Amino acid sequence: MKSTQCQVAIIGAGPGGLSIATELKKLGVDHVALLERESTAGGIPRHCGHSPFGMREFRRVLSGAEYTRRLTAQAEKAGVEIRLATTVTELGQCGELSLSTNEGRQQLKAERVVICSGAREKPRAARLVSGARPQAVMTTGALQSMIYLKQQRPCKRPVIIGSEMVAFSAFLSCRHAGMKPVAMIEAGPVVSWWRLAALLPRLLGTPVLTNTSLEAIEGKDKVRAVMLKRPSGELATIDCDGVIFTGQFIGESTLATMAGFAIDTVTNSPLVDAYGRCSNINYFASGNLRYPLKTAGQCWREGRDMASLVKASLDGKLPDRWAQTNA
């Protein structure tokens, strides 16, 4: 029988949640429950195939998958109760969590809760993009989880929209999966990330088109082409079989929003005070949910600092008054 009470419940076993949970145990908190809706812990890095992980935490370069395995092992060793395939569906005002598992509806009451539900990319619909609505229109997150978790690819010749760092990550993922992006599109005048980054796709034969906007998606069941507006103002159609929207990160803040906590409507992050508390002070927010986007290492470090604040709150050492900060 699963426990129905704990001292601290953490929602989300990404780098942020794993870090807080482990640290709380080290600080001597008795019962820490880490709730994760997926069937494995680790969050986004589970499906990050490249870019180095683990420099801060393990002083070596690890793959995303290896990194999450180590973080998870640490948490288990520290005595964190990790509950997988457990979705938090609703937050009560005093730390009552409604859960859904294969057993149906369950309840868990926590003295304090830390929401570490991460961030995601803004999908096509929320960007109000014109055109048809075929399949194979997706975000980097969907692309990478297909490639690295399921060894599948959704298409072969996608167009990549955006040029934040994650767009280059999407590009590399495509190459890894034997997909050849036909173009990378940036509405602004220059690449959003490191300017020289554009050299890589270009060298590999994928044009990086700046000052170019996506006007419409074409195709009935599958993507057939995209219509672009070039700097000259003229419209150009490029054939492709998929569209990958990258970046424009927003917090996965549904639980906090639905519970009526104050939310920053631009980043979708819960507003927090100097101690990282939401407008309901039984709840904390950490990791990429709180001001996206940070790297895994940054979320991990933030989590360690956060743990001592949560502990202080448990010990009654934080003020009752909540005042929003802009930090």
Next chain:
Amino acid sequence: MPDDPSSDRIAGEEFDVVVIGSGVVGCAMARRFTLEGARVLVLEKAADILDGASKGNSAILHTGFDAEPGSLEQHCIQAGYEEYLQVKDELNLPVLESGALVVAWNAAEAEMLGGIVDKARANSVRDVQHLSSAQLLVKEPGLSKKAFAAVEVPREFVIDPWTTPYTYLLQAIENGATVKRDTAVIDADFAAGLWQIETNRGKITARTVINCAGLYGDLLEQKLLGQSAFEIRPRKGQFLVFDKSASRLIDSIILPVPNEITKGIVVCRTIFGNLLVGPTAEEQQSRDDASVDANTLQALHNKGVEIIPELANHSVTATYAGIRPATEFKDYCIQPYAEQNYISVGGIRSTGLTAALGIASHVFRLYQAMGNSHNQIDNFVVPDVLPLAESLERNWSKPGNGGIVCHCELVTRHEIEQALSGPLAANSLAGLKRRTRATMGRCQGFYCSAELSEMCANRLQIPLSEPLT
């Protein structure tokens, strides 16, 4: 996989009735005729049911308060409305008892409200009443303070646009009807009291044909009768769907004062707990092009915020469009042709979800008047369909759900497996979405696409992914 008529018992068999088209009207038709004892075959040219006009609507269960008094449409709406409320519990179908407010935004519109009340009463919708702007704001504090006055229509409700027709058709199947998807009627000949129907998958024989081909109704009728009594004039409607958080801003369906062409832009909650703004009314040539347009969507967004200012702080979850099978006539074009054993059910423009059950009963009476009779099924089977509405007990809250796959819409493994099996198994991503809502939430597949692509491997006509090689 495609339902193949040549591969099983239907080739060479004689059906009482062939229903052409499985939009909401065809689905309700199949149910009515099957329950009345007819041997029914449904033919659908698309890979899945509900792929035409029925794919995108506002999902309002209309009382018919603003229909043309005495019209066939008004009659079918009211009959459909009543039958829906009678069967909904048995079929485990939801209803969101929201009520509607027809809101006037200026003095000129306010003057028209009296006419709306009179028309409603003429349509026997007697519980309508005037609300002053003060009463309006007490009832709907989220509404813009600019609202001038309103008429309340308490029994205008919201239902589930997909589970509803799906359940009708499943009930037909479980009581003996046959459905063939991927099967387009190409031509047909009527001789000696029998129709010989040519499809892309072989010939079919039936005594009576009912044309429920929606956006293609006129083209089909030309093929079958040589000419058509109506002409389809496609009229697109685009929608914006806001996040679930927005659905708390308002209780009622907010309707504008209608004009001749359209009921206008509606703001209402959906049965799935979102908030919808739309539809537009755009005449177009294409019968299939349900594309959306960024400028129009932005205009809908602005309109939504104008009506409910707080909407500005809520994010958009989805965009979609539907195409109404409008014609040159205002009323439905339902016409029996007794000499040819043919009934045309055309031009079910913008009220078909509500009216479908009423249309089906009306058409069955026309069919009887043509001299047909059957023995009603006594103990008909009721299908067991998992509900998607927020108001009903969803699968994720029950044991043995297999865990949640689509996190935004809380769609379980069990629900997805159910949707991918059985006689109406989803065979396209769009079909799976309509049956389960997977990927239709705020992340639009960010979190669940990988899991879904694995679950759907070898199940869909157009696969979601292919293995890395």
